[in-house]
Amino acid sequence: MPDGGYSDLSVRGIEELYRRGGARPSDVVGSCLDAIEAKDGIVGAFVEVFREEALARARELDGEDSRGRPLFGVPVAVKDNICTRLMPTSCGSRILRGYRPPYDATAVSRLRAAGAVIVGKTNMDEFAMGSSTEHSSSHPTRNPWDTDCAPGGSSGGSAAAVAAGMVPLALGSDTGGSIRQPASFCGVTGIKGTWGRVSRYGLVAFASSLDQIGPIAADVDGCARALRAIAGADGIDSTALADPCPALEGGGEAALDGMRIGVPSSIKGIDLDPSVSAALAAAVRHAAEAGSRVAEVDLPDLGLTIACYYVIAAAEASSNLARYDGVRFGMRVGSDTLGEMYARTRSAGFGEEVKRRILLGTFVLSSGYHDQYYGRACEVRERIRDCYRRLFGSIDLLILPTAPGPAFRLGERLDDPVAMYLSDIFTTPASVAGLPAVSIPAGLSADGLPVGLQLIAAGGREDLIVRGASALERAFAFRRRCVPGGSGGGGRS
Amino acid sequence: MRREAAYEPVIGLEVHAQLLTRTKLFCRCPARYGAEPNTLVCPVCLGLPGALPAVNGEAVAMAVRLGTALGCRIAPASVFARKNYFYPDCPRNYQITMYDAPLCEGGALEYDAPEGPRLVELERIHLEDDAGKLLHRPAARSLVDFNRCGVPLVEIVTRPVLGDPSDAALFLQNLRRLLRWLGICDGNLEEGSMRCDVNVSLRTPGSRRLGTRTEIKNLNSFKAVEAGIRLEIARQRKVLEGGGEIERQTSLWNARRRELVVMRSKEEARDYRYFPEPDLPPLEVRAELVERERSRLPELPLARERRLRAEYGLPAYDAGVLCAERGIADYFERAVRAGAEPKEGANWVMREVLASLRERGGRIEEFAVSPDDLARLVRLVSDGAISRTAGTEVFREMLRTGEEPGAVVGRLGLELLADPRRLEMMVDAVIAANPGEAARFRGGKRQLLEFFVGQVMKESGGTADPRLARDLIERRLAPGGGER
Incomplete structure (x- = not known):
């Protein structure tokens, strides 16, 4: 067994380990559980660890055949807004504390069917609303690279768990960047597929028309394997895509040869951390050297995109979160009258950020304002989608930063929601347009914090982002740092 | 106003x-x-x-x-x-x-x-x-x-x-x-x-x-x-x-x-x-x-109601009652196709069938008397093989036992009693048993004719041919008709 145990292995590494007969699922799962025990006191990536259940499942797998199960014996952490049968699923909210759903999300049952072992639930911003994982009713999660920094959000727990080497793979959810931005902040890889690529059945809804479940792993290959396992049509999610997911293979160095890559011209006016600009320039240089045709392209206004995103997301959230009322499940603050029970329960159960968005969403849907805000945002979204559809007629991949800079410090943006919202400026386009996007680690800031780059492709073309990201990943040769607060480190070679 | x-x-x-x-x-x-x-x-x-x-x-x-x-x-x-x-x-x-x-x-x-x-x-x-x-x-x-x-x-x-x-x-x-x-x-x-x-x-x-x-x-x-x-x-x-x-x-x-x-x-x-x-x-x-869905639409109630009026000459009221439910209209038309005279059939459906459905509950689709059997019954009555009164009794038996009407008629001996000799004997017996009424009839109280017909029907268990019975009573009680 290597020094750090098996928890630091990639998904592929674990598969090879089993194939060699080097270890059994219970060894790997046990090693991950030990790593969680050792490191999570500092990082706080998890809200629940299913130690006994995970070990029991791993021991069952010890005696089974791995064939036909692409994630056989792979320990997986699941974001706490994805339903796990009879296991706590609280979405980082007081209002759902102690809630145990009676069913598994489709993505979770597909992971299980693929042989994965669920080891626990990861921390998140309440109902996935936030970009720092600070808006959790449980505790803030720390960035393993610098524990004074935020891991990003809202899937901060999942990204931190992978970055800290506690698990090789985690599920996150992405509404406006909630997989990609924390992946970028934590120096790991995350994919948000085309809207509908992964069934949303069992994903606790934030903004239905934007939400997507996706994988976070140490490398592109790990994400691709997981995405393949969970993607595909689902009879109980009518918005899941019917057509099969394209083959997701790296394709090696030659993948970039002849690819048409667009770099947005419009980001020049945005204040980027020098490390982000440098990473982008390096990626462009590498792609050109590898035979890609790189050209500057115009994107639909990013400010407008983010505004459109926040109006639509808040509108849908205000409706999606109406069911937390104290009547059937979760928290209830009782009262003599129905209206007061609703008000007290929701006032006590939701945090400030969630309340802010519910109020915002209720407002933009209200009669008299509906057309001006929600209606207009929907029109803008259609135009943005058209623009990207046209754009991807002439390019294969769009390359742009995942976030303007590296992780910010915990607490730094808590009092400034607008600044927090603006950190989503590069991630909301793929969300609003429903396009597949990946974030890969691409370098380190002056303070030694990771920064990521994002690749976006046309709807349905996850194969292109995986091929492009694999090639760039190899070029960047980014090494993950695994010991929170300790030495080590990584970076571009 | x-x-x-x-x-x-x-x-x-x-x-x-x-x-x-x-x-x-x-x-x-x-x-x-x-x-x-x-x-x-x-x-x-x-x-x-x-x-x-x-x-x-x-x-x-x-x-x-x-x-x-x-x-x-x-x-x-x-x-x-x-x-x-x-x-x-x-x-x-x-x-x-x-x-x-x-x-x-x-x-x-x-x-x-x-x-x-x-x-x-x-x-x-x-x-x-x-x-x-x-x-x-x-x-x-x-x-x-x-x-x-x-x-x-x-x-x-x-x-x-x-x-x-x-x-x-x-x-x-x-x-x-x-x-x-x-x-x-x-x-x-x-x-x-x-x-x-x-x-x-x-x-x-x-x-x-x-x-x-x-x-x-x-x-x-x-x-x-x-x-x-x-x-x-x-x-x-x-x-x-x-x-x-x-x-x-x-x-x-x-x-x-x-x-x-x-x-x-x-x-x-x-x-x-x-x-x-x-x-x-x-x-x-x-x-x-x-x-x-369009091609599978049944004939709609309004069209059916109008057709029942036109095709069978039914009064609007009858067509409306029969078309209250698709099953009733279907039942009626099946009976007509099986030979029931339309107006007679409508009467039987509206009175006996609907009344017993109301009493007993249940769906017309599962009604104990099939439209074919009802048609047979209607024909027995309209052909004069049994009386209307006997028909009602046959219907009740069919409902109870599920037999076809001919069998019920045979079993209960409900064939129309139209044999003048047997009927004459019955009429004489009824007159003999009601001498006061007979005297008053002869004295001019013609309304008592229905009383005697009713008595004969009762005596015959509902099988007597009412027209023949009426003739015989009138003849027997007519001045000079005399009793033997």
């Missing part, structure tokens, strides 16, 4: 009809009435976090069937929308309905009213899911039963074209008949499988502008619809005549006290914040589905 005419009512209806699908609109739970509370539920209809709706194709097909029957335009793509409001019987706190892109638009319901043909134009028909049921218990405790939650409803909205309360009630009866005829709703107003909300406004005759309308909910019988509308018209008229203005409001019909109770005033009007349901793609209805 002149002031009465100063305003005319304008009435529009919104009818909710529960569809008779096997499962609910957005999940696979059975759509069944009367089960133990909260036993027909799942994460979807309970609105649990993360659960998503998936549309039941059977419900769409039924709604399309109704739309084609009413001549609506069926939208190739309609859009489900969320109607947001908080109430404990609505677990997601939003209803999934249709708003600005409904499944069906336009169309009309046509029917024959006493004063002539009537055509009521429709605004729209759309699909939506039903709410659960609140059970209010004493000691301030309320319980919720979610079994009904998610049962598919069609909402049928008329244009504001109904002119008075009885017009509204007649429309509803005809709509109910069509829903049952198409097999998509059982139309039970008391149990709430069909519910009616009414919009009422008044305007000066000739004016094209509609007045402010108010809404009445919870009208759970045809009588309630009429009475509720009448009360609301009277109320509005009084307000207007007093120089006041009508304000938007919603009232509930209280069936026990037969009065309207204001539920929401204008200030409390709800903002439902409709927006397209992001969990469901637009509902695509392919032309093939519309064609399939």
